[in-house]
Amino acid sequence: MKFGVIGAGQMGGGIAQVAAQSGFDVTVQDVQQEYLDRGRTVIEKSLTKLHEKGRLDAAPAEVLGRIQFTTHMQDFADCDLVVEAIVENQAVKNALFEQLGGIVKPEGILASNTSSIPITALASASGRPERFIGMHFMNPVPLMALVEVIRGHATSDETAQFVTQTAEKMGKTPLTCNDFPGFVSNRILMPMLNEAIQCVMEGVAEPEAIDGIMKLGMNHPMGPLTLADFIGLDTCLSIMEVLHTGLGDDKYRPSPLLRKMVQAGLLGRKSGEGFYKY
Secondary structure (H helix, E strand, O other): OEEEEEOOOHHHHHHHHHHHHOOOEEEEEOOOHHHHHHHHHHHHHHHHHHHHOOOOOOOHHHHHOOEEEEOOHHHHOOOOEEEEOOOOOHHHHHHHHHHHHOOOOOOOEEEEOOOOOOHHHHHHHHOOHHHEEEEEEOOOOOOOOEEEEEEOOOOOHHHHHHHHHHHHHOOOEEEEEEOOOOOOHHHHHHHHHHHHHHHHHOOOOOHHHHHHHHHHHHOOOOOHHHHHHHHOHHHHHHHHHHHHHHHOOHHHOOOHHHHHHHHOOOOEHHHOEOOOEO
């Protein structure tokens, strides 16, 4: 099977790596060669680490050899499945899928790794809504078992079946839901992170105490504020805004502190500071 990935960042690179580990021929596209080079380096390090720990039987070079890196969208023409993992912006994604719909062979399936943008809207932009679906991988992709499979309004049963089987071949557990704002994962997770941020703003407890209570009391592997920093506070804010707008309920209103921190450039791990310093 020919597997395409758009975006060589953290998510795209991880999806490409797991697809290649599963024996697929993979094409990864990004807009600049430096992004591809950086993505390749990250994949190589990840494969080497897995191999050293005995969690990867094949040689890292063999797996990497299945991945082609390109800046040309035309290289997706003969792909059976193309997964998009670019910036979480609907207008940018719409334009991409409009272009991709005219490049990928008619029987090819298009998928988005979006964490919150409506699949039905992206499917319409692609011009092949019945062959369009959401494949929401979890971060970090090589280690996390779940793929949230999101059916758009017109997604065919054949498309859903093919993508479910592909996820299983990638060693993942696919669980299906329908196209509502935030799907299942973020509709439940993000309000919890938002409420933890609200607790900081209201002085209920210090971040360390909030995280400790959720880890020790609820057996969460990571506290909500640490997780928010890991995801990126800007990403948390954009998902909360999608939930608030899409569901029209004030229980999804982003915490003013979350908004203020994003305005201040305190985005979490990626900026060096969020609720904690890195």
